Amino acid sequence: MRPDAARPDALDSLDRRIINTLQDGFPVSERPYAEVARQLGTDEDTLLARLKRLLDERILTRFGPMYQAERLGGAFSLVAMKVPPEDFDRVAEIVNGFTEVAHNYQREHAFNMWFVLATETPEAITDVLRRIEQASGYPCYNMPKLEEYYVRLRLPV
Amino acid sequence: MDMSAFREHLRQIRSRVGFLEDTDLALIGAIEKGLPLSPRPYAEVAAGLGISEQEVLRRLAALRNRGVIKRLGVVVRHRELGYRANAMVVWDVPDDTVGELGRCFSGYDFVTLCYRRPRQLPQWPYNLFCMIHGKTRDEVQARIAQLVQECGLESVQHQVLFSRRRFKQCGARYHGVTTCPALADAREADYAT
Known part of the structure; x- marks a missing residue:
């Protein structure tokens, strides 16, 4: 963790409610922040300032x-x-240098590197994999999703 | 990326998904890095595109209804918020029951992602993947035990791959239009597991 990364305990109850509410969605309307602020029992200026801080501090x-x-x-x-x-x-370092790599995790397993590729076309996936294999000297195991059962990454804070 | 390359990307997108109009694509490009933090964010976006606020609202609502935009909102840095145990759990499930189990998993709030993926035999027999985020490893293990019991997986082989380090976490990149906002901390490491 970066030394300057904010700690979750630095969040007050309003920060938490903002994060939880906005993980569920954001209105498409003329004054969306005012709408959310009302729902949270605060005002538009406060909500905007809090959001700016949460983004600046890289919590979001x-x-x-x-x-x-x-x-x-x-x-x-x-x-x-x-x-x-x-x-x-x-x-x-090689893998992360590819702009097509969206994120990369080291995991505790013999298969220890797991990354997501995002490309413009399905064919480009194959091409990038071949280039990564050439640059790294190790095979890539391609595991595209075949079916999706659930996608909702919502983490209450 | 310069604007001509950007426009070329948009043209390419359009040629593949004909139902998106140029204005939709310009709108997608305009808000891709984030919504303005101002009282009337959509009016600001509209001014940048030379269209009306009402048109932005109408098009965004339509994009959302069509599923092009999954949702608007925030993406959290889960580790910074205390979700420090992040496990990919993989299961070797008979092909004819994978859908049933996927649906069983999706009934649990703590399962945040669940996909069927191809096996890579002989090295990798697992075909059902799910993600479980928790504050501690014990909490994650308890949830896995709950899945095993309640979805009837006692005889199914599974493995738990806890994450050790994250190198990149980007916003939804698409078509090279986005630069990865997290690129600056591509080397950010997290050893707290």
Whole structure:
């Protein structure tokens, strides 16, 4: 964790209610912040100031639309690699250097590197995988989603 | 990315999904990095696009109804909010029951994502993936035990892959239009597990 990252205990009850409410959605209306503020029992200025702070302090990554990328024609895939621990950092640097890599996690398993690719076309996924394999020297295991049962990442704070 | 490349991207998107008009694509591009933090954010977006606030509202509502926009709202940095145990749980489920189990999992609030994915035999036999976020590993393990019991998975092989480090967490990237807002901390590491 970054040394300057805010601690969750630095959040007061209004911060928490703002985060929880806005994980569920945001109105499409002329004065959306005023609408949400009313719902939270605060005012528009306070809500705007709190949101700005939560974004500045990087407690929130974004505030805006979440797209269904497939409906825009793009493609996503989850990819796993088995990288020897002593070579992990080198390979991570290579993988993270690809702009198509949206996020990358080290996990505790022989398959220890897991990243998500986002590309404009399904064909581009294959191409990027081949380039990652060439650059890293290890095979990529492509695990695109075949079916989706549930997508709701909502974490109450 | 410069604007001509941006427009070219938008043209390419449009050629694949004909039902999105140019104005929709411009709107998507305009709010992609985030909504303005001002009292009338959609009026601000509208002014930037040279259209009316009402048109922005109408188009956004339509994009949401069509599922192009899944939702508007915030994305949290879950670790900074205390969700420090993040497990990908993978199951080797008979193909003819994977849908049934996926639906069973989706009944639990603590399951935040659930997908069927291809096996990679012989190295990787698992075909059902779910994500469980919790504040501690014990909490996550207890939830997995609950799934095993309540969805009848005693005889199903599973593995729990806790995350150790996160290198990147971006907003929804699409078509190269977005730069990753988290790129600056692509090296951000989290050892607290």
